[in-house]
Amino acid sequence: MTTLLCRTLTPKNPHKYHVFFKTKYQLSRSSRPSGNENNKFREVILPLLIICIACAPLAYFLSYLIADQTLTQEVCRKRVVGYYTVWEQKKLTVNQLDKLTHLIFMFAYLQEDGTVRVNEGSDTKRAYDMKEIISMARKSGSLKLMMAVGGHEATVYYPSMVLDPEKKKKFLSSITELFEEYNIDGIEIFWMYVSEKDKVNHMKLIREVRKHLTSMKTSKRKTDDYVLSTISSRYRDYRQHIYNNEVLKYVDFLTVQSHDWSNINKHVGPIAPLYGGPKDSIDDAMKYLVCQTEQPSKLNLGIPMFGIQWMNTSMPIDDSSNQISIRKKAGEKQYSYFFWREEEAKTFNPSDVSWHEKSQTPYIFRNNIFLSFENERSVQAKANYTRMKNIGGIAIYAIDQDDKYVLVNAISSMNLCSGEDENKIQYDCK
Numbered sequence: 001m002t003t004l005l006c007r008t009l010t011p012k013n014p015h016k017y018h019v020f021f022k023t024k025y026q027l028s029r030s031s032r033p034s035g036n037e038n039n040k041f042r043e044v045i046l047p048l049l050i051i052c053i054a055c056a057p058l059a060y061f062l063s064y065l066i067a068d069q070t071l072t073q074e075v076c077r078k079r080v081v082g083y084y085t086v087w088e089q090k091k092l093t094v095n096q097l098d099k100l101t102h103l104i105f106m107f108a109y110l111q112e113d114g115t116v117r118v119n120e121g122s123d124t125k126r127a128y129d130m131k132e133i134i135s136m137a138r139k140s141g142s143l144k145l146m147m148a149v150g151g152h153e154a155t156v157y158y159p160s161m162v163l164d165p166e167k168k169k170k171f172l173s174s175i176t177e178l179f180e181e182y183n184i185d186g187i188e189i190f191w192m193y194v195s196e197k198d199k200v201n202h203m204k205l206i207r208e209v210r211k212h213l214t215s216m217k218t219s220k221r222k223t224d225d226y227v228l229s230t231i232s233s234r235y236r237d238y239r240q241h242i243y244n245n246e247v248l249k250y251v252d253f254l255t256v257q258s259h260d261w262s263n264i265n266k267h268v269g270p271i272a273p274l275y276g277g278p279k280d281s282i283d284d285a286m287k288y289l290v291c292q293t294e295q296p297s298k299l300n301l302g303i304p305m306f307g308i309q310w311m312n313t314s315m316p317i318d319d320s321s322n323q324i325s326i327r328k329k330a331g332e333k334q335y336s337y338f339f340w341r342e343e344e345a346k347t348f349n350p351s352d353v354s355w356h357e358k359s360q361t362p363y364i365f366r367n368n369i370f371l372s373f374e375n376e377r378s379v380q381a382k383a384n385y386t387r388m389k390n391i392g393g394i395a396i397y398a399i400d401q402d403d404k405y406v407l408v409n410a411i412s413s414m415n416l417c418s419g420e421d422e423n424k425i426q427y428d429c430k
């Protein structure tokens with residue numbers, strides 16, 4: 001009962017509690033009670049004070065417990081970004097959107113002539129279906145809707161667009177149209193593999209797009225800034241082709257795409273290894289970016305929701321390279337994608353799943369086929385990493401590839417908040 005009383009008197013924020021308590025204590029001291037007042041002090045206020053003092057640690061502990069449970073990602077502003085594809089079949093649910101801070105529709109494709117558009121037909125339908133569901137989810141929260149501008153082939157179109165003033169004009173005006181057509185809050189420049197020679201142009205483009213968004217905001221009399229983000233590869237060969245410090249001045253966040261198509265056929269091993277390998281693990285890429293920019297709060301750790309299987313492989317995984325060996329015949333397709341929940345329903349036997357300690361990922365090896373994917377344990381390891389290393393958030397690639405939302409739920413059940421200053425560096429950068 002007394003606990004309850006004190007509990008109800010205790011504001012949730014422990015700091016406020018201290019202020020509250022101190023003020024009351026000082027008040028009763030400074031009023032210097034005498035005579036009747038003194039008796040009243042002894043009979044009423046003092047016992048109450050003692051009770052409160054006695055149960056303060058308990059109340060504090062309780063409020064700490066409760067605060068810890070209700071501490072949403074929003075409180076500490078950690079991002080949970082979900083990509084949503086045009087090519088999968090699965091529909092969005094409002095429930096699923098509750099767990100996200102940003103939803104990124106991919107793709108609004110960059111065309112050869114510089115224009116950007118959502119493809120006619122099923123892509124456009126999917127975009128409008130998404131808008132319908134989003135309108136409900138947005139009423140309850142602060143979900144931001146974005147579109148990824150580019151596509152996996154845009155690696156070719158971006159470099160030619162940035163060099164051609166006509167194409168660039170079309171690019172910027174079709175971005176304005178995207179905002180009008182789909183009522184989005186922002187865009188992501190999805191230029192996957194920036195080459196060394198495009199390094200300056202890439203940075204200038206990001207700067208120009210930010211400028212464009214700012215003037216759009218002014219002309220539309222919006223109060224909130226539009227969101228701008230971009231991506232980087234975890235591979236050393238590519239991540240060095242971005243002026244990260246410059247780019248971070250203009251973007252709200254940058255996602256490290258931990259899976260990487262450019263290397264999928266070359267490197268056979270865990271698709272998104274947290275540790276291990278020579279210089280290309282997620283840990284290595286994150287450390288590189290954090291140490292270079294000193295802005296961990298602007299980075300996201302990307303987590304792939306799809307799995308890959310490689311044929312004709314042989315074990316073991318070499319920890320020093322994070323790779324396994326593969327026999328190749330010219331022209332032979334060596335890999336395919338799968339979704340592990342689907343696969344699990346058909347052929348997975350939980351006892352077949354092994355754990356690779358170094359990369360912190362699960363795998364199955366059978367009949368010389370190596371299957372790499374994410375499960376609850378590996379996504380929790382990545383969420384834990386995000387918190388321990390004070391990274392700004394997580395990006396799920398893509399939410400419609402996670403059949404039963406098992407992994408999305410596993411991620412959102414984790415507390416990503418470190419409680420540290422948002423740009424506190426948790427790496428030894430020397």
Ligand SMILES: *[C@@H]1O[C@H](CO)[C@@H](O)[C@H](O)[C@H]1NC(C)=O
Nearest residue numbers: 380381382383384385388389
């Ligand atoms: C979380 O990360 C820390 C340090 O990075 C590690 O020591 C700890 O074992 C991790 N916990 C889990 C549950 O993965």
Ligand SMILES: CC(=O)N[C@H]1CO[C@H](CO)[C@@H](O)[C@@H]1O
Nearest residue numbers: 311312313327328329332368
């Ligand atoms: C080079 C090699 O061994 N190729 C084999 C890879 O796996 C497929 C499917 O199991 C075989 O058909 C190939 O001969």
